[in-house]
Each structure stands twice: as structure tokens, then as C-alpha cells.
Amino acid sequence: MSINRFSFALNASENERFLVRKGVDMLALLRALVARRNAVALYFGEADGRLDTGFLGLNPAYEELIFSPGRDPDSLERLLAAGSFGVETSLDSIRILFIASHAEITQLNGQKALRARIPEVLARMQRRESVRIAIPEGKPSFCTVRVGSDPAREIRMRVNDISISGLGLVLGTGETAISPGKTFHECSLALPGMGVMRCTLNIVHVRETLPGSAEHRVGCQFVDLPGLSREQLRGYVARLERAQLATG
DSSP: OOHHHHHHHHHOGGGGGGEEETTHHHHHHHHHHHHHTOEEEEEETTTTEEEEEEEEEEEGGGTEEEEOOOSOHHHHHHHHHHOOEEEEEEETTEEEEEEEEEEEEEEETTEEEEEEEOOSEEEEOSOGGGOOEEOOTTSOOEEEEEEOSTTOEEEEEEEEEEOSSEEEEEEETTOOSOOTTOEEEEEEEEETTTEEEEEEEEEEEEEESSTTOSEEEEEEEEOSOOHHHHHHHHHHHHHHHHHHHHHO
16 A cells, blocks of 8 residues: 555545544544554555554654554665655554654664654544444443333333444343334433433344343444434544543
8 A cells, every 4th residue: 555545545535534633532542552552554655665563652742653663674764765654553443544754763762663743634444433332331321212102111221332323222131122123212312421312213133142141232223313413422422432542
């Protein structure tokens, strides 16, 4: 992959929704990448040069990312001559792309390292609508579904995970009113710190969490979520994602 292809991916209008720009969110994401020490591929030049390396550190005060120098001195020298390079790695199976510039050699703990400037923008190449975020146990969320009409009753389920497109709920065994293919209107979803959101849910699947378990996992999709509710949900998911990255 040439660095030109990185530029195309970061500037394409259809990828705008995948972008994270410099700020708190980007620093949280970069810290998580450094903490995981995942493999990193650095691409440079017009001839698809590549250097396999890894993250060593992040220094926001000096606007710098630190990489290991890799095991190919010739590729490292060519990367330094190019000055800028594309970075490809992953975090929780999500592909991460960005361009780093001002490449130069530095020292970290007495060892040779590669330094570059923190990017202005990076891409998380997965549809953010489908990224599922686990609900923290200390701040649980619950969803109440109205079933039946004569008489009507309510089923309250704990939210296991959430995304902009749907929910994962926990249902006790023996409850048959919740089944795949059904749609429930006037559901109430409690978003801790943000209030209660009304929504319509379509049940996609109901599965045992574990063989013989007393609980089932219910996969749901939001149906025709209004714009204001979508923004409320988007804010809640972003808050959970920042907290998860900060502790990752």
C-alpha cells in the first residue's frame, strides 16, 4: 500500500464518518494502541515500501509518537528519507489508518527508536453504527419492553452492549413473549447520565448465553429511530467508547 492510498482513504468523502480528529478522542485511541503494543505496518514512498514495527510511546506534550525501529535497517533509512509514512494497525479487530510525518531517529530508555508527529486525523475503518460497546457494570442500563395488550405487561431487561444500530439484552429463561421477528413499540431505554429514550425495537435473535444457562441474549435493532434520539444515543455510545479507551 502506497502512502497515496492512505491519503485517498483519509480524504474520501464516504469515509468521513470513520474519521477521528486531533483531540481527546484521538489521544485516548492512541494511548490504547500504545498500551496494546499491537503490530504496526509503516508504508512509505511511491514503491510500496514497508517497515514492520510497533508502538513504544506517546508524548502529547511534544506532539510525538514513538515506534520501534523495526528489524530492517535499509527500509528504516528509506522511510526516514521519505519523511512521512502511512500507519496501519488494528484495535479490537477495527482497522486503524493514519499518516505520520516528520520522521526521525530518537532515543528511548537508551535504545534507538523512531519518532514522528501525532497525526491530525486517523480513520477507524469500521462502520461506527455497528461497533458494540459493553455497558459498564457500575452504571447499568435497562430496557423496558411492553408486550401483549390484554392485559399489557412490561418486561425489564438489562442492556449488555449497545451500538448506534442496536442492543444486546439479557432475558431470563422461560420468557416466551420475546422472540425473533417480533417488533415492539414504545420501548423505554435508560441511558445513565442522559435520561430515558423511547424507541421501537425489532428482535433479531434470542440465544442462550451459555449452554444450560438461565439467561438468554436478545439481539435487537432500532427501527426508524428519530433524529434527536439518534443523536442522544450517539452521544451515549461515544461517552462509553471514550471511557473504554481510557482504561484500555
